Amino acid sequence: MRGRASRSAALAIAVKDATETWRDGRFRWAAGLLFVLVAAALAGGVSHQSQVARQHADAQQAERDVWLDKGDMNPHAAAHYGAFVFKPVQPLAAIDPGLDPFVGVFVFLEAHKQQLARHRPIEDAAPTRRLGLLTPATAALVLLPLLVIALTFASFAGEREQGTLRPLLALGVSRRSLLAGKALGALLPLAAVLVPATLVGAGLLYAHRPADPDVALAPRALGLLAVCTAHAGVWTALGLAVSARARTQGAALVVLLALWFANAFVMPPAAMAVARLWEPSPSAIEFAAAIADEKDTWPTWDARVERVQERFLDGEFESTLAPANIEVVALLESEAQETALYDRHFRGLFDRYERQAAIYERAGLAGPTLPARLLSMALAGTDHAHDRAFAAAASRYRTAMLTILNRELAASGRLNTFDYVRGRDLWEQVPPFDYDAPRPAEVVRQRWWSVLALAAWLAGATAAAVWAVATMRVE
Amino acid sequence: MMAFARHEWRVLARSRVTLAVLAVFVAALAISGWLGATRAAREQHTLERFEQRVAEQRARPVSLRAEAVANEKGGLALLPPAPLGALAVGQSDVYPGYLTVTARRLDALVSGDQVEHPLAVASGPFDIAFVVLFLYPLLIFATSFDLTAGERERGTLRMVLSHPVRLADVVAGKLLARALVLAGPVVILPAAVAAVTPVPAAPAALGLSLVIWTLAVLAYGAIWHGLALVVNARGWRAATNALVLAGTWLLFAVVGPATINLGIAAVYPMPSRVAAAVEARAATEAASVQGSQALGQFLQDHPTSANIGQDGMRQFAALQAARDRQMAERLAAVTASFEAQLQRQQQLASWLSVLSPAMVAQGVLLDAAGTSTTRFEHFRAAAAVFQREWAAYFEPRVLDAATLTPADVAAAPAFRYAEAPVSAMARRAAAPLAAMALAGAALLWLGFRLYRGYAL
Numbered sequence: 001m002r003g004r005a006s007r008s009a010a011l012a013i014a015v016k017d018a019t020e021t022w023r024d025g026r027f028r029w030a031a032g033l034l035f036v037l038v039a040a041a042l043a044g045g046v047s048h049q050s051q052v053a054r055q056h057a058d059a060q061q062a063e064r065d066v067w068l069d070k071g072d073m074n075p076h077a078a079a080h081y082g083a084f085v086f087k088p089v090q091p092l093a094a095i096d097p098g099l100d101p102f103v104g105v106f107v108f109l110e111a112h113k114q115q116l117a118r119h120r121p122i123e124d125a126a127p128t129r130r131l132g133l134l135t136p137a138t139a140a141l142v143l144l145p146l147l148v149i150a151l152t153f154a155s156f157a158g159e160r161e162q163g164t165l166r167p168l169l170a171l172g173v174s175r176r177s178l179l180a181g182k183a184l185g186a187l188l189p190l191a192a193v194l195v196p197a198t199l200v201g202a203g204l205l206y207a208h209r210p211a212d213p214d215v216a217l218a219p220r221a222l223g224l225l226a227v228c229t230a231h232a233g234v235w236t237a238l239g240l241a242v243s244a245r246a247r248t249q250g251a252a253l254v255v256l257l258a259l260w261f262a263n264a265f266v267m268p269p270a271a272m273a274v275a276r277l278w279e280p281s282p283s284a285i286e287f288a289a290a291i292a293d294e295k296d297t298w299p300t301w302d303a304r305v306e307r308v309q310e311r312f313l314d315g316e317f318e319s320t321l322a323p324a325n326i327e328v329v330a331l332l333e334s335e336a337q338e339t340a341l342y343d344r345h346f347r348g349l350f351d352r353y354e355r356q357a358a359i360y361e362r363a364g365l366a367g368p369t370l371p372a373r374l375l376s377m378a379l380a381g382t383d384h385a386h387d388r389a390f391a392a393a394a395s396r397y398r399t400a401m402l403t404i405l406n407r408e409l410a411a412s413g414r415l416n417t418f419d420y421v422r423g424r425d426l427w428e429q430v431p432p433f434d435y436d437a438p439r440p441a442e443v444v445r446q447r448w449w450s451v452l453a454l455a456a457w458l459a460g461a462t463a464a465a466v467w468a469v470a471t472m473r474v475e
Numbered sequence: 476m477m478a479f480a481r482h483e484w485r486v487l488a489r490s491r492v493t494l495a496v497l498a499v500f501v502a503a504l505a506i507s508g509w510l511g512a513t514r515a516a517r518e519q520h521t522l523e524r525f526e527q528r529v530a531e532q533r534a535r536p537v538s539l540r541a542e543a544v545a546n547e548k549g550g551l552a553l554l555p556p557a558p559l560g561a562l563a564v565g566q567s568d569v570y571p572g573y574l575t576v577t578a579r580r581l582d583a584l585v586s587g588d589q590v591e592h593p594l595a596v597a598s599g600p601f602d603i604a605f606v607v608l609f610l611y612p613l614l615i616f617a618t619s620f621d622l623t624a625g626e627r628e629r630g631t632l633r634m635v636l637s638h639p640v641r642l643a644d645v646v647a648g649k650l651l652a653r654a655l656v657l658a659g660p661v662v663i664l665p666a667a668v669a670a671v672t673p674v675p676a677a678p679a680a681l682g683l684s685l686v687i688w689t690l691a692v693l694a695y696g697a698i699w700h701g702l703a704l705v706v707n708a709r710g711w712r713a714a715t716n717a718l719v720l721a722g723t724w725l726l727f728a729v730v731g732p733a734t735i736n737l738g739i740a741a742v743y744p745m746p747s748r749v750a751a752a753v754e755a756r757a758a759t760e761a762a763s764v765q766g767s768q769a770l771g772q773f774l775q776d777h778p779t780s781a782n783i784g785q786d787g788m789r790q791f792a793a794l795q796a797a798r799d800r801q802m803a804e805r806l807a808a809v810t811a812s813f814e815a816q817l818q819r820q821q822q823l824a825s826w827l828s829v830l831s832p833a834m835v836a837q838g839v840l841l842d843a844a845g846t847s848t849t850r851f852e853h854f855r856a857a858a859a860v861f862q863r864e865w866a867a868y869f870e871p872r873v874l875d876a877a878t879l880t881p882a883d884v885a886a887a888p889a890f891r892y893a894e895a896p897v898s899a900m901a902r903r904a905a906a907p908l909a910a911m912a913l914a915g916a917a918l919l920w921l922g923f924r925l926y927r928g929y930a931l
Contacts, residue, residue: 030722037730044737052747059753066756070764077767084756086749102593105749116588119748122596123569124817126739126824127841127848128834130566130599131608133740134733146725150718250714254617257721265609268598273510276595283521284571284590285553289528353592360594384594421771 009173010181017185021151022192031193034147038139038197042094045135046204049094053210056086056105064432072423075405076331082110083401085394085433087117090381091210091217095201095224096137098382101125107391109398111335114342117391136201137376140228141369142264144194145235149256151186152239156472157249166474179469183236190232198225219440223379230458231372235260237461238368244468263369271363271370275356282349291345298337304330328409335402343395350388357384361449368457371450378447381437385446393435401430479640479648480655487618487652496614501660503606508668511561511602515672518556518572522675525553525573533885541877542792544884545578545869549585552576552858552890557845558676558684562665563604565846568596574855576862576890578869580796580803583862584855603665604840607692608833609728611661612699616720618653619703622646623929624713633931643923646704650919654700661696662689680897687904688843694911695836701918702727708925731831739824746816751809758805766798788876796874835911839904849903853895864888 021027063084070081086106093100104117122129132138159165168178202221209217239256246252282290299307308330364370377383405426412420444451487493529551554572557565571589599605623646626632636642669685676684706719773794828834841847868888872879 037734040734040737044741048740048744052749055747055749059749062753063756066760070760073764073767074771077771081763081767084752099593099597102596104588106752118588119752120569120588120593120596121745121748124745124748126736126821126828127566128732128824128828128831128837129736129739131732131831131833131837132599132729132736134730134737138733143725143730250717253714253717253721261613266601269601269605272592272595272598273601276592277510280517281591281595283518284587285525285573286521287590288587289525349590353594356592357594360598384592387593 005172006174006177009171010177010184013168013173013178013181014184014188017155017182018188021185021189027151027189030147030150031189034139034143035193035197037134037143038136039200041134041136041139042197042201042204045094045097046208049089049091049097050208053089053091053093056089059084059086059106060088060433067430068424068427070427072421074420075408075422075426076111078422078427079111079402079405082108083430083433084108085397085435087390088435088437090386090437091205091208091215092220092224092380093382094205094208095135095221096376096380096382097133097135098137098377098380099384099387100382101129101133103387107394109394109401111402112338114339114346114395114398116346117387117394137228137373137380141231141372141376144190144228144232145260145264145369147190148186148232148235149239149253149260151190152182152236153243153252153256154249155182155186155240156244156469157246157252158243160473160475161249163475169474175469175472176466179240179465182240183465186236186239214436216440220379220381220443223440223444224376227372227375227379227454230454231368234368234454234457234461237458237465241461241465241468244465244472259367263367267363267367267370268373271360272356274363275359278359279352279355281352281356287345287349291341294341295338298334301330301334304334308333325410328406328412332406332410335406339399339402346391346395350391353384353388358449361447361453364450365453365456368454368461371453371457374450375447375454378443378450379440381443383447385443386437389438390435394433397433404430476644476647476651479645480651481648483649483652484655487656493618493656496617497656497660500606500610500614500657501664503610504603504660504664507601507603507606508561508664511564512668512672514564515556515561515674518560519673519675522553522555522572525551529553529889533887533889534881535884536881538878538880539884541869541872541875541879544879544887545865545873549575549577550861550865550888550890552854552861553892554851554854555675555892555894557850558674558681558894559669559688559844560674560846561668561672562602562688563841563844563846564600564602565604565841565844566848566851567846568600570848570851572854574858576858576865578866578873579799581799581806583803583866584858603668604837604844607661607665607695607840608837611657611692611696612728613724614657615653615696615699616703616717616724618656619650619700619707620717620720621713622649622653622704622707624707624711624716627931628712636931642926642929646707646923646926650700650704654696658693658696661692665689665692676894680894683897683901684843684845687901687908688840690908691836691839691843691904691911694908694915695832697915698832698911698918701915701922704922705918705925708922708929710930727831728833732828732833735827735831735834739827742827743820743823745820746813748813751813755806755809758809759802762798762801762805766794766801769794769798785876789874792874792876796870829910832911832914835907839907839911842900842904849900850895854892857892858890861888861890 063086067083070078073081084106087104089100101121103120105119105121107117108115156165159168169175173181205217205221238259239252242255242259243249243252246255298304305327308326312326312329361371361374364374374383378385408422408426409420438446532548552574556572557567560567567589568591569589571587573586575585577583577585623632626635632645635645665688666685669681674681702723703720706716706723711719770791773791828838838847842849865888872883877883
């Protein structure tokens with residue numbers, strides 16, 4: 001009986017708070033502004049994403065045509081002619097572009113040399129772009145918590161200051177019901193803004209859904225929504241907990257704003273600064289020089305051919321290999337050595353990045369926003385793990401392409417490497433570049449620490465709110 | 476007014492909130508300053524190491540093929556660390572501080588990408604510029620959301636004003652004391668960091684850069700102090716002031732720039748590198764295929780690379796150069812139109828950024844620090860001049876398939892970066908500085924004017 005009374009009281013509190021909030025002109029302004037910003041960010045994000053995605057797909061098609069139509073040439077010349085692969089743009093990049101502006105958009109694959117993806121959009125952007133871009137994800141993870149704070153900071157502290165907290169509890173409302181009522185009262189008016197915004201977003205995403213049915217759009221989108229909801233939940237619980245403990249509502253506001261500022265603005269650069277102290281990145285020139293230095297110790301082309309010749313005379317090779325194929329053998333060997341060199345250096349760099357990111361991610365336990373951002377990028381398919389997966393796919397494609405072309409040279413049995421010309425039939429044997437982003441389950445598994453951190457924050461903040469309300473002073 | 480300021484100073488010195496704010500501010504400036512000084516020292520070390528490396532390579536007593544020296548190795552152009560790079564990372568985590576030049580027509584200026592975790596670039600650096608742009612305004616608000624509201628509620632303001640003093644003087648004293656509390660660390664600490672960081676810049680130029688940096692910081696601060704004064708003058712309660720100021724900060728420092736960037740992306744999208752790459756591919760295709768066939772034909776005619784002789788090597792070099800020249804000519808048009816469009820869009824985008832004080836201040840601070848895009852463009856232009864010298868020296872030797880003596884290598888042109896005159900930076904900074912100072916002054920004037928109607 002008491003439980004039901006408490007529940008209905010909680011509901012009454014929620015309705016009263018929600019109504020008051022809704023009538024408050026300031027809330028309507030703030031919520032309206034947030035809605036407009038989210039809508040603008042959504043529109044901007046979706047139009048930019050679909051435009052870039054189409055551009056990249058068209059470019060890949062054009063590149064394929066160029067590759068097939070390049071006419072007859074020596075297979076090794078074709079390897080020098082090379083191929084561009086363009087990074088496919090994930091549909092949810094419209095919601096969270098994540099690291100997309102900060103990583104290269106295409107890789108040029110060619111013989112002898114391997115490159116990192118080139119032309120990060122940030123290089124061409126106006127310098128002011130560094131101050132941040134409004135995206136649906138920033139609206140949900142940075143701006144929304146602020147609105148949550150504005151709606152919760154006075155929940156208990158305000159009632160206490162006005163002396164209405166004691167009469168409220170005297171009505172027989174349990175403290176837990178009071179907490180539930182206050183939480184609901186804060187979230188209801190928010191829902192009035194967020195549910196339409198989410199629906200608009202979902203509609204836009206659906207309208208621009210990719211043609212490829214393999215793209216796991218729905219699970220990723222739902223995951224993204226879950227992350228944003230959990231993150232908003234953490235801030236609601238934090239707001240209520242601080243409001244219950246704080247002496248005045250002013251103090252509650254200051255504490256919450258400081259927490260918000262630390263989470264949204266200080267933690268990302270600070271966590272990265274720590275990661276880089278621990279695992280410094282090489283400078284660009286050091287990275288390039290390390291590769292060049294190693295190449296310098298290799299024999300020249302002529303010396304290489306000479307050595308293969310000696311090995312041939314020593315009877316190292318099977319008799320089926322004509323002596324004239326010596327240059328081909330040297331070419332294949334140098335190609336293998338080059339691929340191994342670049343793979344090792346790039347793997348070293350990406351491993352270092354991974355270690356930096358691991359430290360960054362571990363630091364995320366200190367607040368709810370960092371893990372939420374990492375998860376949101378991961379689910380949107382725009383984080384560093386996706387970038388690495390693309391780089392790995394490009395590198396594999398390069399190896400496959402060179403293997404097909406070189407194998408053809410080796411099998412030709414011609415007098416010399418360049419005395420051999422092939423055409424479209426060989427170019428067609430190189431399959432078109434096809435890249436599938438990692439599966440959503442794999443994405444979540446990679447970011448298990450962030451999942452754990454966000455869950456811990458949700459549980460911890462809720463427990464803190466329950467405890468704070470159970471032990472709060474009434475006057 | 477000075478008496479009030481002195482009095483207020485004593486009050487502030489005893490306030491726990493002020494001390495906490497000051498502690499946070501000093502700690503943030505000190506940590507970011509230390510990180511910056513460490514970074515600058517590492518950059519300087521890298522520069523010295525590679526300068527030495529270049530010198531050693533030139534002095535090596537071996538004869539080398541001209542093609543290998545001129546094109547495979549190439550010439551190294553190194554950008555020294557920025558004069559005040561310790562204060563602001565700026566664009567230095569996006570653009571690399573070196574370029575390799577070759578004597579070819581194609582790939583004449585080769586730059587690797589800056590090697591930096593994309594997450595680091597996205598998160599932004601924790602440098603003094605960040606503390607100045609974001610934390611400083613927030614702390615200005617934290618110290619001045621309650622200039623007079625609390626005293627009015629407690630009735631002490633009325634008491635003070637029963638003496639022959641003007642409200643404006645009382646408010647000015649409070650404002651000045653608060654401004655000084657924060658201006659102290661924000662001026663002194665960066666100057667100290669700059670002083671202890673060894674950089675290869677002329678002291679006079681360094682001094683002027685630091686002066687402009689400091690003026691920008693103070694003008695930027697004046698805008699935020701002005702905003703705080705205007706809000707205070709409206710006569711709300713202290714808690715309301717705090718909320719309104721928090722919203723103001725959010726609007727001007729975060730939402731404003733982020734929305735302007737969204738607008739820039741929508742209205743002035745940068746030209747697509749992807750489309751440009753496809754265009755470049757199409758434009759050079761014929762030349763590339765034709766060139767490859769010519770080279771292939773040559774190699775077919777000269778089956779063994781060992782005995783093609785000097786004449787054969789000359790022919791080969793000529794064929795290669797001809798292909799490069801043809802491709803470069805076709806590429807030039809595509810590149811030029813891309814660059815022109817990029818420049819136009821960036822020009823247009825820069826107009827929108829005058830709407831945000833944070834964006835204007837960022838521009839001046841990075842320019843003064845030497846980590847703005849401008850300095851990297853200047854470096855690129857200098858490297859392009861170096862490339863022409865390099866090509867003029869090596870191209871004939873490459874076409875001659877010459878073998879270079881150590882003396883030839885030692886006599887090759889070397890890159891020496893000449894910093895752009897600091898006066899050019901000062902001229903660029905003048906207008907935004909004046910605009911910020913004017914905006915700050917206007918807001919302060921408006922604040923005092925509104926205070927005339929302040930109801931006690």
